[in-house]
Structure formats: C-alpha cells, structure tokens
Amino acid sequence: xxxxPIIAGNxxxxxxxxxxxxxxxxxxxxxxxxxxxxxxxxxxxxxxxVAAAVKGTNIHVGAQNxxxxxxxxxxxxxxxxxxxxxxxxxxxxGHSERRDYFGETDEGVNKRARAAFAAGIxxxxxxxxxxxxxxxxxxxxxxxxxxxxxxxxxEAAEVAKLVIAYEPIWAIxxxxxxxxxxxxxxxxxxxxxVAKKFGQEAADAIRIQYGGSVKPATIKDxxxxxxxxxxxxxxxxxxxxxFSQIVNY
Ligand code: PEP
Numbered sequence: 001x002x003x004x005p006i007i008a009g010n011x012x013x014x015x016x017x018x019x020x021x022x023x024x025x026x027x028x029x030x031x032x033x034x035x036x037x038x039x040x041x042x043x044x045x046x047x048x049x050v051a052a053a054v055k056g057t058n059i060h061v062g063a064q065n066x067x068x069x070x071x072x073x074x075x076x077x078x079x080x081x082x083x084x085x086x087x088x089x090x091x092x093x094g095h096s097e098r099r100d101y102f103g104e105t106d107e108g109v110n111k112r113a114r115a116a117f118a119a120g121i122x123x124x125x126x127x128x129x130x131x132x133x134x135x136x137x138x139x140x141x142x143x144x145x146x147x148x149x150x151x152x153x154x155e156a157a158e159v160a161k162l163v164i165a166y167e168p169i170w171a172i173x174x175x176x177x178x179x180x181x182x183x184x185x186x187x188x189x190x191x192x193x194v195a196k197k198f199g200q201e202a203a204d205a206i207r208i209q210y211g212g213s214v215k216p217a218t219i220k221d222x223x224x225x226x227x228x229x230x231x232x233x234x235x236x237x238x239x240x241x242x243f244s245q246i247v248n249y
Contacts, residue, residue: 006163009238017049021053037060041092062090065077068114084121091123124164128172164208173234191208
C-alpha cells in the first residue's frame with residue numbers, strides 16, 4: 001500500500017514567536033512542491049502565530065504535547081480544544097525527553113493519544129530505546145511494549161491513521177544516526193506488532209517515522225527503507241535550508 005511519507009520538525013524549546021514565524025516564512029517557498037506531508041512543531045507560545053503564518057501553504061502545524069482532560073486544574077497543560085482553536089493538525093506524544101525529564105508514562109501517552117485522536121488531531125507517538133537497552137539486545141521488545149501500551153483501546157481503523165516515530169534515544173541530538181538497517185529493523189518490527197494486534201490493513205496504513213540526528217545527507221537512504229515512512233527531525237528542523245533539503249530528499 002502506498003503511504004504518503006511525513007516529515008515533521010520538532011523545534012523543542014527553541015524559537016520565539018518572531019523566530020518561528022520567520023522560519024516558516026523562509027521554509028514555505030522551499031517546500032511548496034513537496035510530495036510528503038510537511039509538519040512543524042513549535043513551542044506552545046508560538047503555535048498560534050506559526051499556524052497563522054502557514055495558512056495557505058502546505059505546511060501543517062503540530063504541538064509538542066497535549067493533555068487528555070478538556071479543562072480543569074492541570075497547571076502547565078494544554079487541552080485538545082485549545083489546539084483545535086489554533087488549527088493544530090498533529091501532536092508529538094511520548095517523546096523521550098518528556099518520558100525522561102518529565103516522568104511521562106506509557107499510560108499517560110495512551111491517554112493523551114486517545115484524547116488527541118478523538119479531537120481530530122493526529123498523534124505522532126514516539127518510542128525508542130536507551131543505549132543500555134540497545135546494548136542489552138532487548139530493544140525490539142522494549143519498543144514493541146511501548147507501542148502496544150500507547151495503542152491500547154484504539155480500533156484498527158483508527159490505528160491506520162496514526163503516526164509512530166521510532167527514535168533511538170542514543171541517536172537523538174548526538175549526531176549519531178542509526179544505520180539504515182537499524183532503523184528498518186525496528187520500524188519493521190513495529191509494523192509487525194501492529195499487524196499482530198490490529199490486523200494487516202492497519203499495519204499497512206500506519207506511518208512510521210525514524211528520528212535521531214536526521215540530516216540532509218542521511219535522509220535519502222533512510223527513505224529507501226521499506227518500513228520507514230518519514231522522519232521526525234530535531235536540530236536540523238531549525239534551519240529552513242536544512243529542513244527543506246530533508247523534506248525535498
Ligand atoms: C528529536 O528529538 O525528535 C530528534 C530527532 O532530534 P535530533 O534530530 O536533533 O536528533
């Protein structure tokens with residue numbers, strides 16, 4: 001089945017409103033003919049202005065997190081309704097930085113993903129192993145367990161519309177990209193796990209990105225892997241030129 005690749009830039013805690021708007025204004029003409037879905041994920045403060053700046057372009061906006069409750073006493077959180085109001089199409093969930101620094105759990109990722117999907121926002125669900133787990137050789141079990149937990153309670157037809165980002169923690173921001181074989185091995189295992197739990201149709205449709213030090217020089221070979229449907233890009237998404245080269249691989 002033909003899956004439209006998706007390339008998303010995770011800006012993390014970078015770019016003020018002015019810098020974010022400037023970045024997407026520079027990016028828009030460079031990616032206007034892209035054959036992939038293009039997404040930028042600014043910080044919460046810049047979401048609204050960036051969404052306004054990309055109106056009429058092929059750039060989609062994603063948030064970096066969302067809470068599962070509609071409103072209430074959840075200091076520091078943002079609801080799906082608030083993202084809907086801005087016109088956000090995607091949300092990054094369960095990034096390793098959220099899991100490692102802010103105590104996010106598989107259960108929380110699942111609740112956030114279900115709330116986002118129900119609100120019409122496509123979750124980009126992150127998974128990935130530490131260097132320790134990689135070296136112990138249990139990385140596939142670890143990643144599959146993260147994904148099975150994140151997808152708990154979803155219907156097969158819904159799973160088909162989700163995005164998963166496989167991001168080995170040892171490759172994030174380190175300049176150490178996983179080899180194409182390493183990326184493909186885990187993305188394939190994720191697709192097989194989805195097939196086992198939700199059936200082949202959902203597995204054939206779900207999009208699986210690789211993330212971890214993706215650069216203009218590495219994207220082409222990565223995208224030739226049969227189970228890699230795009231990339232989640234951190235550092236290289238902060239420069240319009242670099243990110244556009246990745247998008248236009
Ligand atoms: C990320 O954190 O999602 C990421 C992939 O970062 P980088 O590209 O900088 O490794």
